[in-house]
Amino acid sequence: MKITREHIVGFSCIGLSIAVLCITPSFPEGQANVNITGPAFFPNVLAFAFIILGIIQLISASRSAKSSPVQADKSAAPPARGKRMLPAIEFIILLVAFIIAFEPLGFFVSTILFLFLLMLLLGLKWWKSLLYSLIYTAVIYLLFGVLFTIGLPAGILGFLGI
Amino acid sequence: MLQAFATVFSLNVLIPWMLAMALGIFIGAMPGLTATMGVALIVPLTFHMQPIAGLAMILGLSFTSIFAGDIPATFLRVPGTPASGAAVLDGFEMSKQGKGSLAIMLDLFCSALGGLIGVVLLITISPTLANFALQFTNFEYFWLGLLGLSMSAVITKGSNTKGLIAVIFGLLISTIGIDISTGYPRFTFGNINLVSGINFIPVMIGLFGLSEVIRDIAVQSQEQLSGAAVVETSHTTPKDVFRVMGRNKRVILQSSLIGTIIGALPGAGADIAAWVSYGFAKKTSKHPEVFGTGAEEGVVAPTTANNAALGGTWIPALVFGIPGDTITAIVLGAMLMYGLKPGPLVFTNNKELINQIFAVALSSQVFVLILGFLGIKAFTFLFKFPRNVVLAGITIFSLVGAYAIRANVFDVFMVVLFGILGYLMEKVEMPLSPLILGLVLGPMIEDNLRIGLIKTNNQFLPFLTRPISGFFAFILAIAFLYEPVRALLKRIRRH
Secondary structure, X not given: OOOOHHHHHHHHHHHHHHHHHHHHHHOOOOHHHOHHHOOOHHHXXXXXXXXXXXXXXXXXXXXXXXXXXXXXXXXXXXXHHHOXXXXXXXXXXXXXXXXXXXXXXXXXXXXXXXXXXXHHHXXXXXXXXXXXXXXXXXXXXXXXXXXXXXXOOOHHHHXXXX | OHHHHHHHXXXXXXXXXXXXXHHHHXXXXXXXXXXXXXXXXXXXXXXXXXXXHHHHHHHHHHHHHHHHOHHHHHHHOOOOOHHHOOHHHHHHHHHHXXXXXXXXXXXXXXXXXXXXHHHHHXXXXXXXXXXXXXXXXXXXXXXXXXXXXXXXHHHOOOOHHHHHHHHHHHHHHHOOEEOOOOOOEEOXXXXXXXXXXXXXXXXXXXXXXXXXXXXXXXXOOHHHHHOEOOOOOOOOOHHHHHHHHHHOHHHHHHHHHHHHHHHXXXXXXXXXXXXXHHHXXXXXXXXXXXXXXXXXXXXXHHHHHHHHHHHHHHHHHHXXXXXXXXXXXXXXXXXXXXXXXXXXXXXXXXXXXXXXXXXXXXXXXXXXXXXXXXXXXXXXXXXXXXXXXXXXXXXXHHHXXXXXXXXXXXXXXXXXXXXXXXXXXXXXXXXXXXXXXXXXXXXXXXXXXXXXXXXXXXXXOHHXXXXXXXXXXXXXXXXXXXXXXXXXXXHHHHO
């Protein structure tokens, strides 16, 4: 039998519940040593419900995989989208890089760089990307930094005293 | 009352009031800037004014921002404020079909009308309703939380199992952080950012906003990305809007009522009101199957209810000094600073001020229409830019907006994490909104259940035998059994 996306959903539920059930025994007990009111009670109830749902999901996944293999295949790998995954992954890498760089490099440098690279990725010409990233950064700075006085990190431009 | 109107239309009230309402449009339409945050930002400014000017600013800003949150929700699938979460569902679908202009104009008129009904209810029934809500104990709040969750089953399209999986996952996330009863940090893994729990605003921005950007980048070609950001919409005349509203009279009335009542319950505000009334509209609709595909009722219900809820939140705030939501919590603080003591005595000692508040709340609805219309014009102009430029804008506003909540990069990380999760969930056709509901209602359900059980020495029976509590349990049972029983009866009749 082929493992479809639907199976993965079921397995993830069960996996997560087991993880929760492994952690909760380390929680302290509730008042008067009654577990029902302790901090582990609610997560445990949820974890058990999650296991049951995971099993139901696995059963229905196997059923639909059996009854209509064509349909299951379709949901497993839409061929048209396969090639386009790369930009999305590049986008996510860019996002993570932005988060890491945000405080060390500061708001201005990291935001302009991030927007410039993002718009290049989205297919804009380099000078347009540069122009829009400067405009966006200025607008955001005026709104968040000046109007709402939210302290945006200065980073390596800290010496300018912005 | 006439004198009250004369006072609030004097220039030293009118000018700050209008400025705050215009600011509200802006704050509401920006993801990450919520109505609560807007109110918190202007309160310090109001200390130099007479109380009614300050209160007019707060009231006006909250009404416009709750409406304006629906603008990006409709056109970009990014809820501008938490209260617009439910407006995304059918509003964005309509917009994709080129009916964005109708959706947002419908939204505007429904917001103003819902707001008006909410305020009228505030003026007329506030003492009775607040009195009722004051009798609620942990038992009632527990059921109320579950009732809210049951709505997620209703609003889900497609597989029920996946909807439930999303709810439970949301509830599990809500258990992260300090346990209120014992002070024990749960599932924090030594990470200091997790101690206070996961803030639901970054989660929402990620699930709905960023996931859409990821999807667009993954699915669309570069040519598509260079096209206009929002599908060109056909022009809408007020006549069209009124015709649609006429068709949905019942939904408007019902949603205004639900919105006001939920708003009046402490701890539940415009966001929950919108979800519940959406679920209720679907449940009572003749065509529940069209919900989620761009249904008029699906736009009318949440957008009417979230503005109606604002009137409701002022009921317990004014009558008993208990906040109905986070905005009125700030209002109560501000009123104390003005030297006013909210509570039953306000109605006798400061009768004039109460009348002025009512006058402001009533006339704000007219200004919501005018300023809202201008706001729509301004934002639809922005949406004419190429899609890739707008996508970059959505991304950076989502990220910096999340940072702005408490100047913490961790929240930005959450946006990205839940953006990826939302993208994956949509790939397996799992609905996103139940997760949000679980996360929002989780603490309310858990705390009230546990405190209730401590009170009863671990007996569950009192949850069912108290009159109001039992009534809620009964409604919940009906909500769950209604569909299966109806299906069963249909089958029996056929045979």
